[in-house]
Amino acid sequence: MSKSKQIVLVTGGVGYIGSHTVIELFTAGYEVVIIDNLCNANKECLNRIEKITKNKFAFHEVDMLNKKDLSDLFNKYKFHHVIHFAALKAVGESVALPLKYYKNNIIAALNLIEVMADHGVKSLVFSSSATVYGTPKKLPITELDSIGGCTNPYGKTKWFIEEMLFDICKVDTTWSVVILRYFNPVGSHKSGMIGEDPLGPPANLMPFVAQVAVGKRPHVNVFGNDYPTNDGTGVRDYIHVVDLAQGHIKALEKLNGKCGLKIYNLGTGRGYSVLEMITAFEQACGHKIPYEIAPRRPGDLPEVYADTKLAEKELNWKSIYGLKEMCEDLWNWQQKNPEGYSGVSK
Amino acid sequence: MSKSKQIVLVTGGVGYIGSHTVIELFTAGYEVVIIDNLCNANKECLNRIEKITKNKFAFHEVDMLNKKDLSDLFNKYKFHHVIHFAALKAVGESVALPLKYYKNNIIAALNLIEVMADHGVKSLVFSSSATVYGTPKKLPITELDSIGGCTNPYGKTKWFIEEMLFDICKVDTTWSVVILRYFNPVGSHKSGMIGEDPLGPPANLMPFVAQVAVGKRPHVNVFGNDYPTNDGTGVRDYIHVVDLAQGHIKALEKLNGKCGLKIYNLGTGRGYSVLEMITAFEQACGHKIPYEIAPRRPGDLPEVYADTKLAEKELNWKSIYGLKEMCEDLWNWQQKNPEGYSGVSK
Numbered sequence: 082m083s084k085s086k087q088i089v090l091v092t093g094g095v096g097y098i099g100s101h102t103v104i105e106l107f108t109a110g111y112e113v114v115i116i117d118n119l120c121n122a123n124k125e126c127l128n129r130i131e132k133i134t135k136n137k138f139a140f141h142e143v144d145m146l147n148k149k150d151l152s153d154l155f156n157k158y159k160f161h162h163v164i165h166f167a168a169l170k171a172v173g174e175s176v177a178l179p180l181k182y183y184k185n186n187i188i189a190a191l192n193l194i195e196v197m198a199d200h201g202v203k204s205l206v207f208s209s210s211a212t213v214y215g216t217p218k219k220l221p222i223t224e225l226d227s228i229g230g231c232t233n234p235y236g237k238t239k240w241f242i243e244e245m246l247f248d249i250c251k252v253d254t255t256w257s258v259v260i261l262r263y264f265n266p267v268g269s270h271k272s273g274m275i276g277e278d279p280l281g282p283p284a285n286l287m288p289f290v291a292q293v294a295v296g297k298r299p300h301v302n303v304f305g306n307d308y309p310t311n312d313g314t315g316v317r318d319y320i321h322v323v324d325l326a327q328g329h330i331k332a333l334e335k336l337n338g339k340c341g342l343k344i345y346n347l348g349t350g351r352g353y354s355v356l357e358m359i360t361a362f363e364q365a366c367g368h369k370i371p372y373e374i375a376p377r378r379p380g381d382l383p384e385v386y387a388d389t390k391l392a393e394k395e396l397n398w399k400s401i402y403g404l405k406e407m408c409e410d411l412w413n414w415q416q417k418n419p420e421g422y423s424g425v426s427k
Numbered sequence: 428m429s430k431s432k433q434i435v436l437v438t439g440g441v442g443y444i445g446s447h448t449v450i451e452l453f454t455a456g457y458e459v460v461i462i463d464n465l466c467n468a469n470k471e472c473l474n475r476i477e478k479i480t481k482n483k484f485a486f487h488e489v490d491m492l493n494k495k496d497l498s499d500l501f502n503k504y505k506f507h508h509v510i511h512f513a514a515l516k517a518v519g520e521s522v523a524l525p526l527k528y529y530k531n532n533i534i535a536a537l538n539l540i541e542v543m544a545d546h547g548v549k550s551l552v553f554s555s556s557a558t559v560y561g562t563p564k565k566l567p568i569t570e571l572d573s574i575g576g577c578t579n580p581y582g583k584t585k586w587f588i589e590e591m592l593f594d595i596c597k598v599d600t601t602w603s604v605v606i607l608r609y610f611n612p613v614g615s616h617k618s619g620m621i622g623e624d625p626l627g628p629p630a631n632l633m634p635f636v637a638q639v640a641v642g643k644r645p646h647v648n649v650f651g652n653d654y655p656t657n658d659g660t661g662v663r664d665y666i667h668v669v670d671l672a673q674g675h676i677k678a679l680e681k682l683n684g685k686c687g688l689k690i691y692n693l694g695t696g697r698g699y700s701v702l703e704m705i706t707a708f709e710q711a712c713g714h715k716i717p718y719e720i721a722p723r724r725p726g727d728l729p730e731v732y733a734d735t736k737l738a739e740k741e742l743n744w745k746s747i748y749g750l751k752e753m754c755e756d757l758w759n760w761q762q763k764n765p766e767g768y769s770g771v772s773k
Binding site for chain 1: 525526590595
C-alpha cells in the first residue's frame, strides 16, 4: 500500500507537538484523523493548521477515558498507525494532582492499546520524554541508559506506560511500537500561526522568556546559577518543534517496516544553558530580556542532553534547526499571538 | 464511634486471602461488605464463610473496571475503610497477557481510589507483595529497602499502584493508607472449609505439594537444587494465611489512628527451603511426597525473607502459627476438598 493512502490517528493533535506533527504528516502525504478532548488545547489551533495546509482535517472531540468512543472511531476509520500525544503534561500540576495524572494518562493509554489490539491496528508511536531517565548517570544520555527514578507523577506516567509497552511487545511480536523520548521542544512553525500556548504562567523556560520579551511578564527567573556548568545555570537539550515533528514521520517509516519495539531520543545532542538561551532570544527579538537569579528548584538537574546517534542511524533523522531558528520562530509566534490562541474569537 | 459499627468494604473478598480476612473482620466486630467479580473465585467460598461465621454477608458481584457500579456501592453503604484485595495474581499469566494485568489491576485501583476520594472514604489497606522488592540487595528485607526492578507485569502492577499511593498521600494528608507487603501465604482456616483453590496446575509450591499428597499429581518439581542455600533449594518466608488475615485487622486499627501512609512486611521473618517444606508436609500428611529436581526457573531468587520488626512495633502484630500448623491446615483443607470448591454443586 502506498504511503499516500495510509491513515494516521493523531491523539492530542490540537496540542503543541501534535499540531506541528499534523502539518508534517499532511506534507508527507498521510491522511490524518485528529482527536483531542480540548482540555488543554484551543480549537483555533485546528483552524490555523487548516489554513497553513489548505486542507480540512477529520477532527473528533474524543475523551480517551471513554473507551467506547475510541472504539467507535476505530470502527469508522481503518487506521494504519496511531501517534499518541494526548496526555496531561504539567510537572508541577502532576505533583499537586497525582490521581488526575495517573488516571488521565494511564487509562487513556491502556484504552488506546486495547482498542488498537481489538481492531488489529498494532502500529504505534508513543510520545515519551527524557524525564523517564530520572537523574542520568552520565552524559550524553543514550537509549540504553536505565530509566526510572522519576520524581513526579507526570514523569512516572510516561515511564509506566513505557514499561507496559515493553511487556506487551515482548510477548506479542505483531506489535510495532516506536517510543520517542523528547528532550526540550521549543520554537514554532515558520508561519508563526501555531505555537506553544501555555495556560497560565509557563512552566518551561522559553515560553516564559517570550512572554517577558513581549511585555507580559516583568522578568525571567533563572533558577540557580551555581550548578556545575559553564555559566552556573542549568543546561538542557532544546530542539525545534518542527524537527521533533519530522522525527514522527521517520518513526512511521520505521513502523512500516514492522520494527517491534524501538526507542529513540529526539534531541539535538547539544546542551545550552539558561543564560545562553536568553542571550539567543535577545538576538532574535532585538532587545534585552531582564532576568533575576532565583534559588534552585527541587528536582531540577544541572545538565541534560541526548545522544542522538541511534535516531540518526536507525531513523535517518537528525535535527536541522539551530538555536537561531528556535528563537526566531518562537518570537514570530509570540509577536503575532501575544495572547496565544485565546486572543482570537473562536 | 465504636469499632463494632465500622463498615469495611473488602474487594476480592471471595479470594484466598480475602475470605480468610473476612472471617477475622467478622470476629473482630466489623461489619463487612464483600465485592468480587468471581473471575478467579468460587461463590461456594462465600457459602463456606457464612457457615463458619454463622453470619450472612452483604455480597455484590461487582467488576471494579465499572466505575459506576463502584460509585453506586459507595452511595449505598457508608464505608469506614476499604481493604483492596481484588487483583489478578498469576505471575506466569501476567507475562503472557500483560495488557490484561495492567488493565485489570491498575484501572481497578484507580477507579477505587477515585470513588473513595469522591465519597470522602480515605482509609485504605492495599494488598501488595514482597515481589515489589525485585532482587533484594540484602536479607532480611526491610520496608526501607528500595522497590522496583520487578520482572513481571503482575509485580509491576503492585509496584506502580504503590508509587501512585505514595504520590497521592504526599499531597493529600487526609488519606490513611496501609500497604501490606505479603511474603508467601500458605495454609487455611482451622475448619478446613476454606482454602487456596488454584485454577489449573498451582503456580505456588505448597498447593502443588498438597495436590501431590492427595494423589492428583505424580510428583513435585523442585526448581533448582544448586542455589547458595543450606540444601541448595530456594528459601521463602511462608506465612499462615490466618496470621496474614490478622495483620489486616491490625492495619485497620492503625488506619483508625489517621496514620498517613504506612508500609509493613507481613511474613514470619524466617525462611524455609523447598525441601524443608516438603518434609514438613510429609509429617502433616503422614506419607512421603515424591519430588524431582528440575532446572531453575528464570527470575527465581535464591532466598527471600522479611524483616518483620516494623509490623511488630507499629502494628503490634506478629505471626503466631508455625510450619506445623501451615502444613496441617493446608492438608486438612486439601483432604476435605480434593477438587477445591468446584467439587461441590454451587
